[in-house]
Amino acid sequence: MSSARLASLALADPPERWQALGFALDGSRLRLGEVGLELGVPGSGITGWALEGTEPGLELDGLPWRGLDGDHPGSPARHPNGAVGIDHVVVTTPDFARTTTALAQAGLELRRVRDAGGFRQGFRRLGPAILELVEAKGLGDSGPARFWGLVVIVSDLDALAARLGDHLGPIKPAVQPGRRIATLRESAGLSTRVAFMDPE
Numbered sequence: 001m002s003s004a005r006l007a008s009l010a011l012a013d014p015p016e017r018w019q020a021l022g023f024a025l026d027g028s029r030l031r032l033g034e035v036g037l038e039l040g041v042p043g044s045g046i047t048g049w050a051l052e053g054t055e056p057g058l059e060l061d062g063l064p065w066r067g068l069d070g071d072h073p074g075s076p077a078r079h080p081n082g083a084v085g086i087d088h089v090v091v092t093t094p095d096f097a098r099t100t101t102a103l104a105q106a107g108l109e110l111r112r113v114r115d116a117g118g119f120r121q122g123f124r125r126l127g128p129a130i131l132e133l134v135e136a137k138g139l140g141d142s143g144p145a146r147f148w149g150l151v152v153i154v155s156d157l158d159a160l161a162a163r164l165g166d167h168l169g170p171i172k173p174a175v176q177p178g179r180r181i182a183t184l185r186e187s188a189g190l191s192t193r194v195a196f197m198d199p200e
Helices: 015-020 096-105 157-167
Strands: 005-011 029-032 035-038 046-052 083-093 112-115 120-126 129-135 146-154 180-183 193-197
Touching (some): 005 083, 029 083, 096 129, 157 180, 157 193
Parallel strands (some): 005 035
Antiparallel strands (some): 083 146, 112 120, 180 193
16 A cells, blocks of 8 residues: 655645635645645645655656645644545546556555546545546647646535535535535635535
8 A cells, every 4th residue: 555645735726715715724824634735826726745655856747746835734723614634636637547657656556447437537545635536538648647626525514505605516426425525616716626525
């Protein structure tokens, strides 16, 4: 089993937009379970990650390394919106085999592949979260892999839906049996694609 663990993510959205969604911040940072998030980084969406148990600074098939500057908050925060952790981070790639090989060479072992109806999804465990690699067809095979979005676990999805109102899409059954998911709409003002899910 892979020893790589997701330690942190860097995101371009301003901290105040995350705070407006009910996340508790420490300056421009927040913590979701075991994962630290740094907000307000130049760019769009998820701009980088740091993995424990791999070579520091390692860029994996175009996925940039970006560790937090200094120490990140040590203890998990209590978020008003009920967020308790990250379920999975989604990465898209035009070349599924190439990115799969790059991840495997870095010690990120493939756990399973799912045929999602014309495209593949590959899953890896990164400590507290899952890495979901999605095959993006129709884009050629020369571009790099890219971060697409993340799924946040919340303790009470119905309460979150009441809190966010029209900023949250309808609650639907998730692929994972017995769980539900809802996607944050563009009206929330994030460049990062975010969905919220029931706990396991």
